[in-house]
Amino acid sequence: MSRAQRLLDLIQVLRRHRRAVAGAVLAEELGVSLRTLYRDIETLKAQGAHIEGEAGVGYVLRPGFMLPPLMFSEEEIEALVLGSRWVSERADGALGKAARNVLAKIGAVLPDDLKRDIDTSGLLIGPGEPIAAGDAEIAAIRQAIRSERKIRIDYADGQGSVSARVVWPIAMAFYDRVRVIVAWCELRGDYRHFRIDRIAALDASEERYPRRRAVMLKQWHAIRGVPEQ
Incomplete structure (x- = not known):
């Protein structure tokens, strides 16, 4: 393995760990000696990687590191x-x-x-049907998901009956013809799926929902039997 590939692998391993990880664990995962690992960490730091920690404590990669020129297959x-x-x-x-x-x-x-x-890639995306949901609604929902904030919606069911809901959006699914929000619904007291094209009105709230999105998403995966991405 080339040194450049080894450094890239080290960055990738650090990215997978959100908390400090011991040097010995990193070295074992990469198949290198501790001395080589410490030397590679110092090299990455010199290149601008925001790696915090020290021997005996562990290392963590902080966000913001710009990778050097990459090689892809x-x-x-x-x-x-x-x-x-x-x-x-x-x-x-x-x-x-x-x-x-x-x-x-x-x-x-x-x-x-x-x-x-x-x-010159020959892989193309074929034409699809227009999506009913507008850019503004999708962008607002994406922002609410990122910031873990509630949204208020007027939602029409399959029969056209409209109800007011306060939901905690945790994910958005992109299908060919529709976009669907995965959310906790305060009215139903459970997880529900809402087609964005059936939302008659949407108001983004400044109120954060009381649970962490990552925890809720994991719970939803477990309930639905959907493998985590």
């Missing part, structure tokens, strides 16, 4: 291009623009031959 590039193209065509305007920016930023640091793979 052909399949990895195709996955990036296909996923980004799907988001740019199927998500709201802001998220679509972000997907295009991601490809541009990755392309800017790739060698010329790999950069051409992005520009």
